[in-house]
Structure formats: structure tokens, C-alpha cells
Amino acid sequence: MAFPVVVDTKSNAKINNRSLGGSRVGSLSIGGLAVLSAAVIGGIQYGIGGIDDSMLKVVAIGWVACGAMVGGAWFGGRANETDPFGLVWGYGLASGAMIMSAAMFLVPQAIGLAESVGTPQFGGIGLAVGVILGYSAHTIGHRLTHLDLSMDITAAQISTHALSAGAIIGIVYGSMPSLGLLLGLAIVSHKGPAGYAAARRLRRDGRPVAVLLLPAAGVGLTAIPTAVLPIPEQPIINALVFGFAAGIFLHIAMDFLPKCETGSEIDQVLSLEEHSHHLLDQLRTHAVVSTLVGSFVVVAAWFVVG
Secondary structure: OOOOOEOOHHHHHHHOOOOOOOOHHHHHHHHHHHHHHHHHHHHHHOOOOOOOOOHHHHHHHHHHHHHHHHHHHHHHHHOOOEOHHHHHHHHHHHHHHHHHHHHHHHHHHHHHHHHOOOOOHHHHHHHHHHHHHHHHHHHHHHHHHHOOOOOOHHHHHHHHHHHHHHHHHHHHHHHOOOOOHHHHHHHOOOHHHHHHHHHHHHHHOOOOHHHHHHHHHHHHHHHHHHHOOOOOOOHHHHHHHHHHHHHHHHHHHHHHOOOOOOOOHHHHHHOOOOOHHHHHHHHHHHHHHHHHHHHHHHHHHHHHHO
16 A cells, blocks of 8 residues: 655755755865865775774764765755655654664663772763753754844754764764674664755755755865874763763754644644644654664664674
8 A cells, every 4th residue: 555645846846956056165074074085095905094994983983974965965955755654754764763872882881980099970871961951952043043144044053953862873883892883873874854844944945955065075075084092091071071972972863853733843844734643643642652663673683784
């Protein structure tokens, strides 16, 4: 049985313009990511201090995040209609993977490091601060949408999120180079559906999708430099860092959980009008199932590669 497709009739005229526009900042961002990646490869080849093979994980995470968002934005910018179930599954799989990854790989590290010096509570403190600050930044940042600014608010918000998340990823991998690639890939798995939804919003407002090149490259732009920063080898500090990272990523994951309510982002992107209540009821079931599937995929992958 084919899933119903919701057509955004209000924005078809704009979406049918297949030109994705241009963005000088976006192009420079992709170029910057390429330069940083080349520097890492060169540093490994010539044995420059502070750069080793573990940095290739950070480079890979940066490019996967970039490719996922660019791919999602490309499809979102060219779409004439939206499959609501596909969008919900994209968000659900990604958020479920992020929640499970943070819980499996970051929370135990935070508690374990703090427990090694007899104060496991410090790991919990970092976790709580991360969640609260993530929520605070998101809530205060939302106020920018009510201001008449010259910048594109959608791109600015996503860029800030990508740059800050990248910095945290870099610090985490710099503190613990032995962390597997699975953690980082799961953390940035939301970039695809986020790029798709952002492109739909930009197209609906008649703005170029190319502005999303900055947030697409943002993770790598900050993750690569911060990964080589010297981190004090103090269990308490590292426990706070890992707890804070876990809290931030758990907040991001919870924020990306598919919310199938009237007025939610899913509702706005899909422009649901007729029979929306019945469709939202169906989407809620798919939201739960997709989130569970996303979380169990991480567990299964850990068993296979771990």
C-alpha cells in the first residue's frame, strides 16, 4: 500500500524553480573544510605533532555530516511534494541513533572517568549542564526568529548548531582518540533530514538553498581544529567534558524527535490542511517505531563492529 503524499501547493511555484541559488559564504565553507582535511592528511604523512591517524575519524565525520546535509538539502530544494512518512522516518531514525549513541558511548565514559577518582557525580553534573545549556541556547535562539534581521534566520540557527556541535565532537575525540567512528556518524545522522526540512522552509520563503552549505561544512570546520587542542589529562575535567557532550547531544536528539502535532515543524513543513488530524495520528505511530529502530540499529552495529 502506497503512503499518501502531501503536496505543498502554496510553495509549488517557488519549489519548481530548480536553481539552488548561490552562496559565497557556503562555497568558502566547503573550501575551508577541504583545506583542513588536506592539512590533517599532510600532518599524518609528515608526522606533525598532535596529528595522528585518529584524526581521520574526525575528518570522516565532518565530511559525512556535510554530505548528508547537502544531499538532504538538494532533495528538499527540488521536491514538488513531500512524503510525510519518509520525513518522519528520517527524523525518527536519526534521533533514535543519537540518543542510543550518547547513552552507550558518552554517558558511561563520563561516569567512569569521574568514578575513577571517587566522584561519579561529576559526570552527572556535566550531563545536566549540557542538557540545560542546550535547551537554553535553543530557547533563546528562537527569539531571533521574531526580530527583523538582515541574515537568514533558518541558516543562522542551523549554522550555530552545526559549529557548536562540531566543536564538541572535536573535543570528545581529542580527549578519547580510541572512540569508534560509529559514535560520530550516529551523532551527525540527523543532518540529512534536517537539511531536507530546512531546504523546504527556505524554498517556501523564496530563499536560495545554497546558504545551507555553511551549516553543512560547519561540523568539520570546528571539529577538526578542536580535535588537536591539548586537553588536560585530568579525570574530573574529562568527566565533565564527556558529560557535557552527552547532555548536548541528548538535547539535540530530543529536539529532533519527530513531533507529529498540529503546529509542529513536521506540520509546518508538510503544510497539512485537510484531514491532518487523521494523518498526524498515523505519523505518531511511525514516529515511535522509527525512533526505536534507529536506536536498535546502533546497538546492532556496535555488536558487529565492536
